[in-house]
Amino acid sequence: MRRLYCVAMVLMLAVGLSGTADELVVYTYDSFVAWGPAQEIKEKFEETHPGTELVWIAPGDSSEMLSRLLGELELGLPTADVFLGAADVEVPRALDHEAFLPLEPQLITNLKYVPDDIRLQDDAYVVPYDYGYVTLVYDAEALPDEHVPTTLEDLLHPELADKIVLQDPRTSSPGLSFLLWTIAHFEEGWTDFWRELLPNVLTVTRGWTESFEMFEAGEAPIVVSYSTDEAYSYIVHGDLRYRVLTPSGEGYRQVEYMGVVRTTDSPDLAHSLLDIVLSHQVQELIPTSQWMFPANQDADTPADFQEHAIVPENPVALDMDAVEEKLEEWISEWQRILVES
Amino acid sequence: MAADFGRKLDARRWAGWALALAPLAFLAVAFFSPLWEVLRRGLLVEGQWSTDLLRAVLADQYVRHLLSFTLRQALLSTLLSLVLGFPLGWLLTRYSFPGKRSLKALTLVPFVLPPITVALGFVLFFGHAGHLNQALMWLLRLSEPPIRLLYSLWAIVLAHAFYNAPVVARFVNVAWEAQDPALTEAARVLGAGRLRSFITVTIPGLFPAVLSALALVFVLCTLSFAIPLALGGARYATVEVGVYLLARVYVDLPRTAALAAVVLGISLLLTYLYLRGGGLFHTLSSADRRQPTVPLACRRHPARLLWLGYLIPAGVVFAGPIAAVIADSFLRAAPGGASPTLHWYRLALSTDTSALLGASPLGSITTSVAVAAAAAGGALALGVAISASLRAVRSRVLETVLMAPLGVSSVVLGLALLLAFRRPPLSYLPPGPWPLVLAHVLIVYPFVVRSIRPLWQSLDPSLVEAARTLGATRREAFGSVELPLLKPGLLVAGALAFALSLGEMTAAAMLARPGLNTIPLAIYQFLSARRFGAASAMATVLMVVTAVAVLLWERLGRVGEAAEQ
Numbered sequence: 001m002r003r004l005y006c007v008a009m010v011l012m013l014a015v016g017l018s019g020t021a022d023e024l025v026v027y028t029y030d031s032f033v034a035w036g037p038a039q040e041i042k043e044k045f046e047e048t049h050p051g052t053e054l055v056w057i058a059p060g061d062s063s064e065m066l067s068r069l070l071g072e073l074e075l076g077l078p079t080a081d082v083f084l085g086a087a088d089v090e091v092p093r094a095l096d097h098e099a100f101l102p103l104e105p106q107l108i109t110n111l112k113y114v115p116d117d118i119r120l121q122d123d124a125y126v127v128p129y130d131y132g133y134v135t136l137v138y139d140a141e142a143l144p145d146e147h148v149p150t151t152l153e154d155l156l157h158p159e160l161a162d163k164i165v166l167q168d169p170r171t172s173s174p175g176l177s178f179l180l181w182t183i184a185h186f187e188e189g190w191t192d193f194w195r196e197l198l199p200n201v202l203t204v205t206r207g208w209t210e211s212f213e214m215f216e217a218g219e220a221p222i223v224v225s226y227s228t229d230e231a232y233s234y235i236v237h238g239d240l241r242y243r244v245l246t247p248s249g250e251g252y253r254q255v256e257y258m259g260v261v262r263t264t265d266s267p268d269l270a271h272s273l274l275d276i277v278l279s280h281q282v283q284e285l286i287p288t289s290q291w292m293f294p295a296n297q298d299a300d301t302p303a304d305f306q307e308h309a310i311v312p313e314n315p316v317a318l319d320m321d322a323v324e325e326k327l328e329e330w331i332s333e334w335q336r337i338l339v340e341s
Numbered sequence: 342m343a344a345d346f347g348r349k350l351d352a353r354r355w356a357g358w359a360l361a362l363a364p365l366a367f368l369a370v371a372f373f374s375p376l377w378e379v380l381r382r383g384l385l386v387e388g389q390w391s392t393d394l395l396r397a398v399l400a401d402q403y404v405r406h407l408l409s410f411t412l413r414q415a416l417l418s419t420l421l422s423l424v425l426g427f428p429l430g431w432l433l434t435r436y437s438f439p440g441k442r443s444l445k446a447l448t449l450v451p452f453v454l455p456p457i458t459v460a461l462g463f464v465l466f467f468g469h470a471g472h473l474n475q476a477l478m479w480l481l482r483l484s485e486p487p488i489r490l491l492y493s494l495w496a497i498v499l500a501h502a503f504y505n506a507p508v509v510a511r512f513v514n515v516a517w518e519a520q521d522p523a524l525t526e527a528a529r530v531l532g533a534g535r536l537r538s539f540i541t542v543t544i545p546g547l548f549p550a551v552l553s554a555l556a557l558v559f560v561l562c563t564l565s566f567a568i569p570l571a572l573g574g575a576r577y578a579t580v581e582v583g584v585y586l587l588a589r590v591y592v593d594l595p596r597t598a599a600l601a602a603v604v605l606g607i608s609l610l611l612t613y614l615y616l617r618g619g620g621l622f623h624t625l626s627s628a629d630r631r632q633p634t635v636p637l638a639c640r641r642h643p644a645r646l647l648w649l650g651y652l653i654p655a656g657v658v659f660a661g662p663i664a665a666v667i668a669d670s671f672l673r674a675a676p677g678g679a680s681p682t683l684h685w686y687r688l689a690l691s692t693d694t695s696a697l698l699g700a701s702p703l704g705s706i707t708t709s710v711a712v713a714a715a716a717a718g719g720a721l722a723l724g725v726a727i728s729a730s731l732r733a734v735r736s737r738v739l740e741t742v743l744m745a746p747l748g749v750s751s752v753v754l755g756l757a758l759l760l761a762f763r764r765p766p767l768s769y770l771p772p773g774p775w776p777l778v779l780a781h782v783l784i785v786y787p788f789v790v791r792s793i794r795p796l797w798q799s800l801d802p803s804l805v806e807a808a809r810t811l812g813a814t815r816r817e818a819f820g821s822v823e824l825p826l827l828k829p830g831l832l833v834a835g836a837l838a839f840a841l842s843l844g845e846m847t848a849a850a851m852l853a854r855p856g857l858n859t860i861p862l863a864i865y866q867f868l869s870a871r872r873f874g875a876a877s878a879m880a881t882v883l884m885v886v887t888a889v890a891v892l893l894w895e896r897l898g899r900v901g902e903a904a905e906q
Contacts, residue, residue, distance in 0.1 A: 025855060030870055033696040056696035057855045059866050064590050071592035076763050077854065162489065168575040170591055202469075203492035204575035206590075206869060213871035219469045332403070338576060339406035 022052045024269050027069055027080035029062040029173075031209045036290035037282050044276050049269060061172040061207030062256075066090055070097045073263065081264040082273055084129065087173035088255045088317075089180060091126055092324040100125040100259035107271040110278035113296040118255045126257035129277050130292035133227040133251035133312050134177035140243050142221035149222075151247045152185055155197055162202045165211040166224040170331060173254065174208050178224045179334055180323065181252035184316045191337060198341035227251050228291045231308035235288060244310045251312030256292070356815075357733025364726045364743060371779050372746055372754075375761035379605070379753065382598035382760070398599040407583040408603075414494060414569070414579065415562035418501035422558050423551070425658075426506035428651050430513025436645075438637035445514070448507035453837075453891050455844030456504065457861045458880040460571035461868050462662025463500050465669055465877070467491050472665050473657070492574055500568045503658060505558040509551070516550030517543070518632050560611045564750050566847040567861065571868055580604050581752045585850055588756055601753045612748035666884075670877035685878035697866050700858035702875075706882060709860040712774050713842035716781035720838045721831060723782060724789030728797055729819075731790075747787040754780055755851025774857055780848035785838040792837065796830040797823070840890045843883065860886075 024045070032038055033056050042054045058065065062085040072079035074097070086094050094100060105111055105123045118128045136155075138148060147159050155164060167175030183190045202220045205211040215223035233242035258277065260270040276282060283299035286292055287309070294301065386393050398404050433445055466472050467490045474486035481487070490496050524546065528538035566581040573579075578586065584604055587597040637645055673682040692701045700708070727743045746754070758776045761767050767775075800823060808818040846861035853862055860883045867876035 028696070030697055034870070038696065055694055055855070057699045058696040059699050060590070067590055067592040071589065071594070072854075074592070074594065075760070080855075170575075206575065209870050217468075217470045217871070335403050339403060339410075341576070 023055050024052055024082065024266060024273065025055045025057060025080045026082045026084055026273070027065050028056060028058045028084040029065055030058045030060060030207060031212075032056075032085060032290065033058045034209065037285035040285055041273070041277060041282055044279075044281065045273055048272065048276065052266075052269060054273070061167065061175075061209065062087060063090060063169075063173055063176060064171040064206065066094060066099075067171075069261065070094065070099055073097065073099060073261075079263060080261050081266060082258065082270045083261055084256075084258040084277065085173075086126065086257045086259065087177065088120070088257065088320070089176055089323050089327070090173060091120060091257055092320065093327075094259070095125060098262060101262045101264065101267055101270075103127065103260065103274075104271060107268070108275045108278065110275050110280075110296060113280075113283075113298040114278065115295075115297050118295060120257065126259040127274060127278070128255045128257050128295045129283075130286050130290060130295050131253065131255040132292040133246075133310075133315060134174045134181065134224065134254055135227045135251040135310075135312065136245040136247070137215070137223050137225040137229045137242055138245060139215065139218075139221040140241050142218060148243075149245060149247065152182065152193070152250075154247070155200065155222075156193070158200075160200045160222065162200065163220050164197075164201050164222045164224075165214050165220045166201060166204055167208055167211050168204050168206055169334060171206045172208055173256075174224055174226070175204075177252040177254050179330065180318050181250065181316050183330060184252070184318050185248075185250065191333060194334065194337045195341070198338065204338065226291060227312060228287070228293070228305075228309040230310055231287070231305045232291050234308045235302075235304050240308075246310060246312040249313035250316050251310075253315045253317040255295075354734055357730045358739075360726060360733060361730035361739060361743065364723055364730065367723065368743070368745070370766060371758075371761075372749075372783055375757035375767075376605075376749065376753070378760050378764075379598055379601050379757045382595070383602035384599075394595060394599040395602060398596055398603065401596075404583070404600060404603075407578055407580050407600075410577060411563055411579040411581075414497055414501070414577075415559050415565075417494075417498045418505065418562040419555050419559045421498055421502040422505040422509050423555060425502050425655060426509025426554075427513055427551070429506065429510035429655070430517065432637070432648065432651075433510065433514045434517040434632055435634060436637040436648075437634040448511050448514075451504045451507045453840045453844065453887050454504075455846065455861050455883055455887065456500075456565070456567040457571060457844075457846055457864045457868075458666060458884060459500055459503055459662060460568050461864055461873075461876050461880050462666045463496060463503075463572060464491065464868065465665035465873060466662045467496065467499075472668075473661060491572070494577060496572045497569050497577060499658065500572060501558075501562045501565060503662070504568075505561060508558055508561075509554045512550045512554035512557075513547060516547050520546045520632065522630055522632050556615050560615050563611060564608055566752060566850075567865070570850075571865060580607065581750060581847060584750075584752045584756065585847070588759070589851060597756065601756050604750050605753045608750035608753070609748045663884075666877045666880050668877075669873050670881045673874060682874075685874040686882075688875050689878040689882055697870055697872075698858050698863050699853070699855040702863060702879070704856075705858040705860055705863040705879075708774055708777075708858060709843055709883075710886070712777050712781060712859065713839045715774075715778045716785060716842040717835045717838040719778065719782035720786035720789045721835050723786045724793060724834060725827075725831070727786070727790050728794045731794065732797060744787055744790065746783040751780075751784055751845070751847035752851060754783060755848035758848070759851055776852045777849060777857065777859070780852060781842040781845055784845060784848060785841045788841065789834040789838055792834045793827060793830050796827060800826055836890050836893050840887050843887055843890070 028038070038056050042056065045054045046052065057080065060068070066083065066086055069079055069083055070093070071077075083094075083099070103123055103125060105127075108123075108127060111123065111127060114128060118131055120126060120128075136149070143163070147157070147163075149155050149157070149160070166178060169176035169179040182193055186193050203214075205214070208225070211223050212225055214220055215225070227244050227246065229242050230240060230244045233240055258274055260267055260274070264270055278296055280296060280299050283294040283296035284301070286294040286299070287301045287305040291309075293309070383394055384390060384392065429448070433441065433448075464471070467488060468474065469486040469489070469491065471491070474488050477483065477487050478485075490499065520543070525538045525542050528542045529535075533541065563579070564581055565579060566585070569577060569579045570582045570585070573582065580600070581604065584597060584601050587593050587600060635642075637648060639645060670685050671681055671683070672679040673684055689702050689706070692703045694701050694704075698705055731740055731743065758767075758780050762770075762776050767779075804822050804826075805818045808822045809815070813821065844861060846859070846865065849859045849862055850865075853859070858866075860879055864876050864879045864883065867873075867879060
């Protein structure tokens, strides 16, 4: 018996003592670490600030991670120093909860390369690091030409039963952007559209990663994803197997932001990280790793990317104030439709 | 003389209450006070007791859907467990065949197999691009996957049946073997046909056992967490998953607390009903004669080959997912087939922090093992103290209070501890996995009490009396007489506690934070990122560690039995 206790105590001590070095903890979403330039950012940051370790934490998609941050702040639990990956439509929620410290833009020198139209509220709390367009993507080898939808309404065709994968707008920013897109497109009729769409949906995943992996594994041939996926298909797989659909030339514009969490002990290091993310060196990696458009307009993008990354002719984006006002109502309506289906 | 005896009995009672003090104090701090905080948050509106929040939550369509889905899937899962489990119980009782002992031992596996490994196995085996569909598409030359099970309600129901059919089979088998064969023989002698004697004699005799098994399965499926979380997508969620999502994913604390109050009510009610109904099963008379068995494979009875119609699909459902997990942990997808690799194990034993896990994979393993060891130690200490005081004081109230965590859903317990660790006294604990250790102690100690109490009751009191007569103090008598006799039972209970803590995911999901992650959570995180190789390697590690604990448990148990004889 005593031996068991001793073993337990030693193990507990070992667990308790680990992880006490200087750390800057950054919350982001899973795909930024799996795909994006997270490793390069970490290397560059640790090179600039020897002795401090940058720790990425990303066990979920963006809205889920933001909820986690807000929950931890509300409960007074230990949490991140920096949050990277709040989509524009999520920023009001974060600001309502006073999640971020007011920024000192003069500490982020690379901000001068970021165009005004994607910056928010004079950079008071958050700055953008990339943007893109949420669209539909299909697998040209798995979906017969005659079934390829050309409008959002085409998604309702019975041939597409169980062929569409999309994301939960409560946990995933592309999921939320897709929902807002249908609201912008159908206006009052969006609820009817969703009632008819859900029977064709194989599953609604918590995050983008799971849905895109399912798409790549051949579980379903249509997925809600980004307009840059044709460039991904061309550059990584060498062909245009994954095709981007911009029904009626549409796609929902999504700008992604980062901010410094209000409880951080190291605001200077946090600002420095934001500056590093906006540096040319990191921003030039965004197109072909994160598969988004870089926020830094001065950063070079590869020619293949420029050629195949599609910019929808009629980008859609709802008015931010309308989103802030109605989002909760829309989400609960969506939830109701989901569980009734 | 009588007064003297009465005083002695009184003294014993007082000693019992004194023994209960430490566990009561522990439960007050680590259990009742945190739980009270949850109820306060759910039922207190602006300082006034009110059912407003509760009513609002119950009127919420999403919550109603959670409740109705939870009950619907539990009912379907229970029925399917009966359909899959009853024939297995029958087979194990009535027939003899090679490998019967191993098959019987395998029915114990679900008690210790962590549910997340089953969920992973289902995704790998039944997925549209999974092993079964791939094999069928290749065999039947199909262009579309023929089995569309995953992402539907039926995936959850079948996974629950995978888990619980062996429970039903075990109950049926034990009850059937205890039935006196003379009963059916009498019916046959009196002219009843084989079928009639089966329906009018055998089946009614099995009723209490089957009902009791179904009640247990229903409770387990209602409070199921990992399987609906991993297989349900956004569409299907049980109330346990609902509390977790509201607390940790959507982060809506007032609604979480109110829903947690509802779930607490459900889990207490179900546990009470189950414990009340548990008596059903003990009414069995044990037979003097064993049930006769007949060989399964027999040339004179070709009809018995019909059993293959059950055994083959059941074998696929039971073995397929587990085999898929083990196989995928050693395979790496490559163009034109998969190649063998140890890559996933290197990854599972890596010390680099993985952003997906919020910890390093090896760190998740050591945390799991450390927490399980600490929880087993804590649960043993608590279990012995509680068994001792319940032995001295026969009080229903005390027993209910001391065993209360048994009736509380793990997700609610996790929420309670999550909130409690922000306030004194628990916030004074040094940093470490304490919330998880406490949660696991509370979840597993009732099982420890339930496994050592019968053993302790069966000890001959004259042994202690003899030691006392020879001059030992009560404490010395406990240390030198009772404890050595209880030791085998304690080791068994400790191993069971260790295995249960290792596989526990519900409270762990509520309490996880950066740097605090466990093996089941790592499996879930890898699974939801669809990194199947890594998830499978982790799941295989978990199964191996659990199997070692359980084998040790069985071996020690056997040594214990031998020692008793």
